[in-house]
Amino acid sequence: MLPGLALGAWDTPTDQLLVGLSMNNLLSLDPAAATGLDAMAVACNLYDSLLELDAHEPTRLLPGLAQSWAVSQGGRRLGFQLHPGARFASGRPVLAEHAAWSLQRVLRMNLAPASVWKSYGFTAANIGTQVQATGPHTLQIDLPQPTDPTLVLMTLATSMSALVIDRDAVLAQAQRGDQGAAWLTTHAAGSGAFALQTWRPKELLILTQQADHWRGAARLRRVVMRHMTESQTLRLMLARGDLDVAGGLSAPDIRALAQRPELAVETVRRGNVYYVAVNARHPRFADERVRRAVLRHLIDFDGLAGSVLPFYGQLHQRPVPPGLPASLPSPGYHLDVAQARRLLAEAGLPDGFDTTIRVMAEAPFTGIATSLQATLAQAGIRARIQPGTGNQVYGAMRDRQFEIVVGRGGGGAESHPHSALRALVYNPDNRDSARLSNFQGWRTGHADATLNGLIDQALVEPDAARQLALYQQAQQRVDDAVGGMQPIAVVTDTQVMRRVVKGYVGHPSGATRLRDVYKVAQS
């Protein structure tokens, strides 16, 4: 190595934000196809949505492309007045017909982002009449079935599927009637504060400032994101000052970096949870006493909170995450081997049994699984850990071919109790043939008519106080009737960034907008 080459080292430019993170889950940028928070983190800077959710107060709706909105017809009609000055990157004005077409496209393509809209009663057949532009800048959404309009508004504020696309730009690239799907996978046609300059999946993504953005130009000229999966290398680059922001660092690396005065650690709480799930359809876990022993008394919650979960999650034992009005404090489950042994003995299993824990081979899942294996052993349960990819673990869970899973899931981005309860514990049809594999409740093979009824009732309850009480009753019901799912912690996402980066506010729903982020020169 030539020493002279070291002379080229410099601080990162102040008009560029340099980000290192894993792009493993970023496979598409098409709002009608992409899933996950990683896609949203990029897409929300390329596209605008009708509404936004306040990053500091995630139950508060803010104007986006819609400068005002109203709920009418007993909560069945939503009306939006779009900002007349909004323009796409192509220069075309953002019209209500674009917003309507964007939502219609989601249902017609029927990919994963359509699920939430289907749960509100929208179909490919009715979306054309239920979502309509009633004027150049007025959009009307009629809800096909009774639901909480606030939940729908939150979906409009947080879901990839609600981003508004430049219809004409996309249709110009359509092939064989694909509605531009192939093109939109790696391109963008939005009105966001940034345009997509380069995207090479699992390699590099570059956003460039839209100088004439309708809200005013972003303060950064470029945002460069590089796919980096090794925590150690992220740490080295941050320490050298070659990166501004790093995500996906391991806990030991975050701890080490937190000691450096030029770096700041930012943690944001997400809406989903880490959980231990058992398959109630499996003979071993069909007995409620066995489930209670494993899920309530053989998880070392406090030990995990102190050792495995820092920077990954915050201890929380209920499906509705903290921070929502209906959220209840954790019921206080703790490791109690003696009680677990008593329950197992009552269930006719005084000597325990053999079982398998499926887990994703990455932190913190493996740490949780290892702890669980040890505590199960204390009660005589011999568990074998079977690590795999997310595809393998959740694939088996979707097929109900598992005994125990340590996983992550829950309500999407909406700050609404229904979102979490529906995703984690709701199961309207427990038959194998129902194949409701998008519900964790169905995957765990446990259905509780009382619980389902409370969740259904709360969703359509117009009175806020009564709705709140129903959601709290639903959570208490989850405590009483031990299902197949035990939340351990609410997921947190930790990023380390240089203190020269200002205005960066991580968003709980993944919609971290970079339009107000800027950098100052290193002092």
Place this chain on the structure above:
Amino acid sequence: MNLTRWLRAVGGVAASLLGLLVLTFLIGRVMPLDPVLAIVGPDADRSTYEQVYRQLGLDQPLVVQFGRYLLGLAHGDLGRALLTGNPVTGDLLRVLPATIELATLAMLIGALLGVPLGVAAATHHGRWPDHAARVLGLLGHSTPVFWFGMMGLLVFYAWLGWAGGIGRIGLAFEGTVPTVTGLLLVDAALAGDAQAWRSALRHLLLPAAVLGLHSMAYLSRMTRTFMLAQLSQEYVTTARVKGLSERQVVWGHAFRNIRVQLLTIVALAYGGLLEGAVLTETVFGWPGFGSYLTGSLLLGDMNAVMGSVLVIGVLFVSLNLLADALYRVFDPRAAA
């Protein structure tokens, strides 16, 4: 070579590649990975899952799926990658130059250091240069390449600041060099961007050195073995009796006779670097062929995997053919 031999060679290559594809296709179908789930995500509902399952043609019999793949291949279409949404051909053309740039420099480092080291070890058999070369070879070959990579980054990047960090170029230069050949050093030179060129070189040297060290260990051990075999031959004794200098004996006689064997192992080692630099690429965030293939495998992205395997097959066949051609240059008996 007459026409029959050419046809036989081409037929052999085609049969090998077809066999490779059949095997990869079958392995891909028994792998416990679900490409549909990779696309729709773990929370998709049943109708979405089944729709994508059909769109990918997975509802068709295996024979039909493979037949369609071969039909596309015959038209130069390797299909579309799930991972990137792009045609596989385009993806491979993008990632291969990154690996070629890395592997070529690594091979140069490995060969330029490894071959002389092996020769020195053989000519000093049983003495300290031999022991040193063997220890170095053992270390280079048995130490995991990712450990070398991490240590290299720690020392030369984090502590000394001599090497570039992760990736092929500094983040601030990303997207500033127009792609012409895909070889970043060449493209930066063509663009006349000295700063970008320097940044690319700083980023290339360390991973190439780490990878080259691994090759050096292998090449030095093989060179030593080949040379020891030659140095014990009677013609070497004769040459020494004739009064030739040791340099003439070693390089003019013994080394000339191991060139063909060396060519074979260098070609194979180069092929190995082109398809097997996965760990180095991971540690250094190098967006090359190994990373692409690994990522595709983990997703069950069979179009990308099949295309990659085909490229590996073609690379190895090409390198073998090249080595065959060079045999004829270096060994007149082979040309006869």
